[in-house]
Amino acid sequence: NAGVTQTPxxxxxxxxxxxxxxxAQDMNHEYMSWYxxxxxxxxxLIHYSVGAGITDQGEVPNGYNVSRSTTEDxxxxxxxxxxxxxxxxxxxxxxxxxxxxxGSGTRLTVV
Amino acid sequence: xxxxxxxxxxxVVHEGDTVTLNCSYEVTNFxxxxxxxxxxxxxxxxxxxxxxxxxxxxxxxxxxxxKKELFSILNITATQTGDSAIYLxxxxxxxxxxxxxFGKGTHLIIQP
Numbered sequence: 738n739a740g741v742t743q744t745p746x747x748x749x750x751x752x753x754x755x756x757x758x759x760x761a762q763d764m765n766h767e768y769m770s771w772y773x774x775x776x777x778x779x780x781x782l783i784h785y786s787v788g789a790g791i792t793d794q795g796e797v798p799n800g801y802n803v804s805r806s807t808t809e810d811x812x813x814x815x816x817x818x819x820x821x822x823x824x825x826x827x828x829x830x831x832x833x834x835x836x837x838x839x840g841s842g843t844r845l846t847v848v
Numbered sequence: 849x850x851x852x853x854x855x856x857x858x859x860v861v862h863e864g865d866t867v868t869l870n871c872s873y874e875v876t877n878f879x880x881x882x883x884x885x886x887x888x889x890x891x892x893x894x895x896x897x898x899x900x901x902x903x904x905x906x907x908x909x910x911x912x913x914x915k916k917e918l919f920s921i922l923n924i925t926a927t928q929t930g931d932s933a934i935y936l937x938x939x940x941x942x943x944x945x946x947x948x949x950f951g952k953g954t955h956l957i958i959q960p
Contacts, residue, residue: 778952780891837882
Protein backbone atom coordinates (compact mmCIF):
# COMPACT_ATOMS: atom_id res chain seq x y z
CA ASN A 738 0.00 0.00 0.00
CA ALA A 739 2.03 2.96 -1.30
CA GLY A 740 -0.52 5.70 -0.51
CA VAL A 741 -0.34 8.68 -2.86
CA THR A 742 2.58 8.67 -5.28
CA GLN A 743 3.65 11.76 -7.18
CA THR A 744 6.19 11.98 -9.98
CA PRO A 745 8.47 13.66 -10.72
CA UNK A 746 9.81 15.08 -7.45
CA UNK A 747 11.59 17.94 -9.17
CA UNK A 748 11.18 19.54 -12.58
CA UNK A 749 12.58 22.56 -14.38
CA UNK A 750 10.68 23.82 -17.40
CA UNK A 751 11.22 26.62 -19.87
CA UNK A 752 8.46 29.14 -20.36
CA UNK A 753 5.96 27.80 -22.89
CA UNK A 754 6.76 24.14 -22.41
CA UNK A 755 4.07 21.68 -21.41
CA UNK A 756 4.27 18.79 -19.00
CA UNK A 757 2.21 16.40 -16.91
CA UNK A 758 2.55 15.87 -13.18
CA UNK A 759 1.55 12.36 -12.29
CA UNK A 760 -0.46 11.30 -9.25
CA ALA A 761 -1.53 7.78 -8.38
CA GLN A 762 -3.16 6.29 -5.30
CA ASP A 763 -3.76 2.67 -4.38
CA MET A 764 -6.30 3.19 -1.61
CA ASN A 765 -9.38 3.14 -3.86
CA HIS A 766 -10.22 6.69 -2.85
CA GLU A 767 -12.91 8.33 -4.93
CA TYR A 768 -11.85 11.89 -4.18
CA MET A 769 -8.57 13.31 -5.46
CA SER A 770 -7.32 16.85 -5.69
CA TRP A 771 -4.35 18.98 -6.69
CA TYR A 772 -3.00 21.85 -4.62
CA UNK A 773 -0.21 24.30 -5.13
CA UNK A 774 1.75 25.73 -2.25
CA UNK A 775 3.52 29.06 -2.49
CA UNK A 776 5.45 30.84 0.27
CA UNK A 777 3.07 32.62 2.63
CA UNK A 778 0.00 31.41 0.73
CA UNK A 779 -0.87 28.08 2.29
CA UNK A 780 -2.29 25.37 0.02
CA UNK A 781 -4.64 26.44 -2.76
CA LEU A 782 -6.87 24.05 -4.66
CA ILE A 783 -6.28 23.79 -8.41
CA HIS A 784 -8.63 21.01 -9.57
CA TYR A 785 -10.40 18.14 -7.93
CA SER A 786 -12.24 14.97 -8.87
CA VAL A 787 -14.99 13.15 -7.02
CA GLY A 788 -14.60 10.00 -9.08
CA ALA A 789 -13.53 8.57 -12.42
CA GLY A 790 -14.80 10.70 -15.28
CA ILE A 791 -15.67 13.68 -13.06
CA THR A 792 -13.46 16.72 -12.56
CA ASP A 793 -14.03 20.30 -11.52
CA GLN A 794 -12.15 23.52 -10.93
CA GLY A 795 -10.85 24.74 -7.64
CA GLU A 796 -9.60 28.14 -6.55
CA VAL A 797 -6.72 28.57 -9.04
CA PRO A 798 -7.44 26.46 -12.16
CA ASN A 799 -6.10 28.71 -14.92
CA GLY A 800 -3.25 27.21 -16.91
CA TYR A 801 -3.93 23.67 -15.72
CA ASN A 802 -5.94 20.74 -17.07
CA VAL A 803 -6.88 17.47 -15.42
CA SER A 804 -8.56 14.22 -16.37
CA ARG A 805 -9.65 11.20 -14.38
CA SER A 806 -9.97 8.12 -16.54
CA THR A 807 -9.39 5.69 -13.66
CA THR A 808 -9.92 5.78 -9.89
CA GLU A 809 -6.18 5.41 -9.34
CA ASP A 810 -4.73 8.19 -11.50
CA UNK A 811 -5.24 11.94 -11.55
CA UNK A 812 -2.64 13.69 -13.74
CA UNK A 813 -2.22 17.47 -13.79
CA UNK A 814 -1.23 19.03 -17.10
CA UNK A 815 0.47 22.36 -17.55
CA UNK A 816 -0.45 23.50 -21.04
CA UNK A 817 2.09 26.31 -21.54
CA UNK A 818 4.25 26.80 -18.48
CA UNK A 819 4.71 30.30 -17.07
CA UNK A 820 7.05 31.55 -14.32
CA UNK A 821 3.96 32.20 -12.16
CA UNK A 822 3.47 28.44 -12.06
CA UNK A 823 6.72 27.96 -10.16
CA UNK A 824 5.49 26.27 -7.02
CA UNK A 825 5.30 23.06 -5.04
CA UNK A 826 2.44 20.87 -6.16
CA UNK A 827 0.69 18.36 -3.92
CA UNK A 828 -1.77 15.70 -4.88
CA UNK A 829 -4.15 14.45 -2.21
CA UNK A 830 -6.86 11.84 -1.92
CA UNK A 831 -9.47 11.22 0.70
CA UNK A 832 -12.38 9.05 1.63
CA UNK A 833 -15.07 10.18 3.99
CA UNK A 834 -14.89 13.24 6.18
CA UNK A 835 -11.25 12.90 7.14
CA UNK A 836 -8.32 10.85 6.00
CA UNK A 837 -6.73 13.27 3.57
CA UNK A 838 -3.50 11.71 2.37
CA UNK A 839 -0.96 13.86 0.58
CA GLY A 840 1.70 12.87 -1.90
CA SER A 841 5.29 13.92 -1.29
CA GLY A 842 5.06 16.85 -3.68
CA THR A 843 6.57 18.02 -6.97
CA ARG A 844 8.80 21.07 -6.91
CA LEU A 845 8.39 22.84 -10.25
CA THR A 846 10.52 25.71 -11.46
CA VAL A 847 9.62 27.56 -14.66
CA VAL A 848 12.41 29.70 -16.10
CA UNK B 849 -16.07 32.86 0.93
CA UNK B 850 -14.63 30.46 3.51
CA UNK B 851 -11.65 31.81 5.40
CA UNK B 852 -9.09 30.31 7.79
CA UNK B 853 -6.61 32.59 9.54
CA UNK B 854 -3.62 31.33 11.47
CA UNK B 855 -1.47 33.25 13.90
CA UNK B 856 1.30 33.87 14.39
CA UNK B 857 2.67 33.32 10.88
CA UNK B 858 6.07 32.56 12.32
CA UNK B 859 7.40 31.82 15.76
CA VAL B 860 10.87 31.17 17.15
CA VAL B 861 11.22 29.64 20.61
CA HIS B 862 13.82 27.73 22.60
CA GLU B 863 13.77 24.02 23.17
CA GLY B 864 11.67 23.16 26.19
CA ASP B 865 9.26 26.07 25.77
CA THR B 866 5.51 25.61 25.37
CA VAL B 867 3.88 27.12 22.30
CA THR B 868 0.29 27.83 21.34
CA LEU B 869 -0.70 28.16 17.72
CA ASN B 870 -3.98 29.80 16.80
CA CYS B 871 -6.50 29.16 14.06
CA SER B 872 -9.73 31.08 13.49
CA TYR B 873 -12.24 30.27 10.83
CA GLU B 874 -15.27 31.63 9.03
CA VAL B 875 -16.76 28.72 7.17
CA THR B 876 -20.17 27.96 5.75
CA ASN B 877 -21.52 24.56 6.79
CA PHE B 878 -18.57 23.90 9.07
CA UNK B 879 -18.04 20.23 9.89
CA UNK B 880 -14.55 19.83 11.28
CA UNK B 881 -11.15 21.42 11.73
CA UNK B 882 -7.91 19.66 10.91
CA UNK B 883 -4.32 20.28 11.92
CA UNK B 884 -1.36 19.15 9.84
CA UNK B 885 2.39 19.26 10.37
CA UNK B 886 4.53 19.92 7.34
CA UNK B 887 8.25 19.41 7.45
CA UNK B 888 10.15 19.23 4.22
CA UNK B 889 7.57 17.37 2.21
CA UNK B 890 3.89 16.50 2.42
CA UNK B 891 1.61 17.62 5.24
CA UNK B 892 1.03 14.87 7.77
CA UNK B 893 -2.21 14.61 9.69
CA UNK B 894 -2.23 15.53 13.39
CA UNK B 895 -5.79 16.03 14.59
CA UNK B 896 -9.35 16.34 13.45
CA UNK B 897 -11.71 18.25 15.74
CA UNK B 898 -15.44 18.13 15.38
CA UNK B 899 -16.88 18.91 18.80
CA UNK B 900 -16.33 21.94 21.00
CA UNK B 901 -14.43 21.64 24.23
CA UNK B 902 -13.09 18.13 23.72
CA UNK B 903 -9.32 18.12 23.81
CA UNK B 904 -7.42 15.78 21.56
CA UNK B 905 -3.95 14.73 22.64
CA UNK B 906 -1.04 12.97 21.08
CA UNK B 907 2.09 12.95 23.19
CA UNK B 908 3.19 16.54 23.73
CA UNK B 909 0.67 17.90 21.25
CA UNK B 910 -2.91 18.77 22.07
CA UNK B 911 -5.67 20.67 20.37
CA UNK B 912 -9.11 21.98 21.20
CA UNK B 913 -11.94 23.54 19.25
CA UNK B 914 -14.31 26.33 20.24
CA LYS B 915 -17.26 26.33 17.84
CA LYS B 916 -18.91 29.28 19.51
CA GLU B 917 -15.93 31.58 19.09
CA LEU B 918 -14.85 29.86 15.83
CA PHE B 919 -11.28 29.06 16.70
CA SER B 920 -8.92 26.26 17.55
CA ILE B 921 -5.56 26.13 19.26
CA LEU B 922 -2.70 23.70 18.95
CA ASN B 923 -0.45 23.38 21.98
CA ILE B 924 2.99 21.86 22.00
CA THR B 925 4.65 21.38 25.39
CA ALA B 926 8.33 20.76 26.11
CA THR B 927 9.21 21.59 22.51
CA GLN B 928 12.02 19.80 20.74
CA THR B 929 14.00 20.73 17.65
CA GLY B 930 12.09 18.02 15.79
CA ASP B 931 8.92 20.06 16.28
CA SER B 932 10.27 22.68 13.87
CA ALA B 933 7.85 22.70 10.95
CA ILE B 934 5.00 24.54 9.32
CA TYR B 935 1.73 23.82 11.10
CA LEU B 936 -1.31 24.03 8.87
CA UNK B 937 -4.88 24.44 9.98
CA UNK B 938 -7.71 23.56 7.61
CA UNK B 939 -11.46 23.66 7.93
CA UNK B 940 -13.71 21.08 6.37
CA UNK B 941 -17.17 22.17 5.33
CA UNK B 942 -20.10 20.45 3.75
CA UNK B 943 -20.12 22.83 0.81
CA UNK B 944 -17.62 24.25 -1.59
CA UNK B 945 -15.46 22.66 -4.24
CA UNK B 946 -13.19 20.74 -1.95
CA UNK B 947 -14.63 21.26 1.47
CA UNK B 948 -11.10 21.88 2.77
CA UNK B 949 -9.86 25.44 3.25
CA PHE B 950 -6.30 25.93 4.47
CA GLY B 951 -4.79 28.73 6.48
CA LYS B 952 -1.40 30.09 5.48
CA GLY B 953 0.36 28.14 8.18
CA THR B 954 2.53 28.93 11.19
CA HIS B 955 6.24 28.47 10.65
CA LEU B 956 7.60 27.23 13.98
CA ILE B 957 11.32 27.18 14.65
CA ILE B 958 12.66 25.54 17.79
CA GLN B 959 16.17 26.66 18.69
CA PRO B 960 18.39 24.35 20.74
